[in-house]
Amino acid sequence: MSVRDSAEWQALAAHHRELGDRHLRDLFAEDPGRGTDLTVRAGDLYLDYSKNRLTHETVRLLAALADRVGLRERTEAMYRGEHVNATEDRAVLHVALRDPRTSGLQVDGHDVNAEVHEVLGRMADFADRVRGGAWTGHTGERIRTVVNIGIGGSDLGPAMAYQALRDYSDRSLTFRFVSNIDPTDLAEATRDLDPATTLFVVASKTFTTQETLTNAREARRWLVEGLGGDEGAVAKHFVAVSTNAEKVADFGIDTDNMFGFWDWVGGRYSFTSAVGLSLMVAIGPERYREMLDGFHTMDEHFRTAPWEENLPALLGLVSLWYVDFFGAQSQAVLPYSQYLARFPAYLQQLCMESNGKSVALDGSSVDVATGEIVWGEPGTNGQHAFYQLLHQGTVLVPADFLGFAQPGDLARDRDLGDMHDLFLANFLAQPRALAFGRTAEEVAAEGTAPDVVPHRVMPGNRPSNAIVAPELTPSVLGQLVAAYEHRVFTQGVVWGINSFDQWGVELGKVMANQLAPKLQSGTAPEYDADSSTNALVRLLREGRGRPA
């Protein structure tokens, strides 16, 4: 039976018909306790979801829907290591990556905790050696720059987190992240580097990804050439992070220098696996453990808290309320922290690769809307770019505002507290303006010319969440990312889809492999694709000075 036919879904539909047009101004006027009642705390995070178009009754109905679809049972099945990724017949155990227990959970005949901690130990040893200068390059010099080569889940997590936790990173080391197969990405990243002091971390779950292997090959060529042509240099300057030891060895990286993980870690859920190696080198094993503990705090909260007090579940259920009952198609994520500049990009993969699905677990087509377009920019930059549409446009865009009471040590040491207050004032003002707006009467009362009044009216009733934490520490970052991971899972369970596969990205990869020889060949190729692609191939070949 489709979730749509359930009594719980129908109750929400009926409730939406009653509540749909109610204005947040009225909801706040009717319920003075709303601004503190519709909030929840988990770990260091405080979620205020009162500026959403809902009431306590909505939350009760959404919680009933979560029960109806068996969210609790599905969560337990995931944490137990059942193969909840049915289309790939795999367990989904990213929560085990941050579990502080060093042994116990048995899955498919393996002690998962023990294996996780063995790799974490090796990572810590390696990170300490690079940070302390004991790991030296081919010429005996210490490493000064770490270049992470990976894409998707093997890039976005560490790249986002490195930026988020710069305040905690070893400033004597430089970190760069190369992902795009556009040759300019690698060329720019290595342009001013000395091969003798550069270490490459090649991260790829499968170790078959075209972008990563091509970049890694070019990086190796650059390194070997730069160090006098000695292939022996590779061992000191390349380490791998992967599940595929065979392919790592084929590539020419000694598997002693490989940090493994497992097929039960999905790419976009892999940043707390060995994929976090570059980050661990940056912030050190101790801070890294604090981050893992932050993840674990949220994992336990999600597993145990009742839905109405469950921060990730509420995030998922409230967003679903907009997607399925208000027809919202996108979700803005607006971090008021420059350190979180890459957070929206990270969430794009997490949310859209997970829940951009139109087939249910049983193979039928879904009959409810799924997924959302996730996007955003750090405040206040976004305010001067796209907020106009959020305030007065015709589309409904629920937004998550993220804010931190303290700006971090660097800004604090420079005594920039007043500046941070201004920043926070913006963080407070925007959701308030979105929710409550400004009426025509209010605009006219300010002496606005009558013909301009309609242009200056702010309709309000635009929903948002505020997520607040004391400071962006490693632990808080972990809590935040885990909250969004479980938000995605919550949505996926209600929608009845598999949030852990990504078949939709395969076809483009196959076609790219078919088209590459047509661009590369020295003679005019056979034009056997569609007429549009054929014409574009011809144009690009001409542009590259090749016979078309």
Ligand SMILES: O=P(O)(O)OC[C@H]1O[C@](O)(CO)[C@@H](O)[C@@H]1O
């Ligand atoms: O880590 P790998 O195997 O190189 O894959 C990179 C990315 O490619 C995808 O498979 C598809 O985009 C992602 O899920 C994954 O994070």
